[in-house]
Amino acid sequence: MRKPELAAAIAEHADLSKDKAGEVLNVILQQITEAVADGQDVSLVGFGTFNIRERSARTGKNPQTGETMQIPASKSVGFKPGKALKDAVNG
Known part of the structure; x- marks a missing residue:
């Protein structure tokens, strides 16, 4: 949808x-x-909660060259589904 x-x-x-x-x-x-x-945090009862998740800096690998690289710290939006949404999905 x-x-x-x-x-x-x-x-x-x-x-x-x-x-x-x-x-x-x-x-x-x-x-x-x-x-x-x-x-x-934004909590919609029965639906879920949106929040910020912080990722720390880490070492990664370039998939094309294989060389290691530093991935900087960043923020991401997370979503945790509420019980009603979980129940609707799982039947």
Whole structure:
């Protein structure tokens, strides 16, 4: 499912126009993005939690040449699914 399909499903279930549902979806995604970028965890009960995960610097290997290289420390976004989502996926 892509973003326009999700907006259409929201419009159908919430009795909104597709344009309004698209706006709502964009605002939700923007707020999640801003909160996680500010270092906050975003927890949607039953769905899951978005958080920042930090990776330390490490030594890696260039797959083309085989030479070792330093991979700098970085941040990544993690997602931990909630119980309801896990149960829905596992049947």
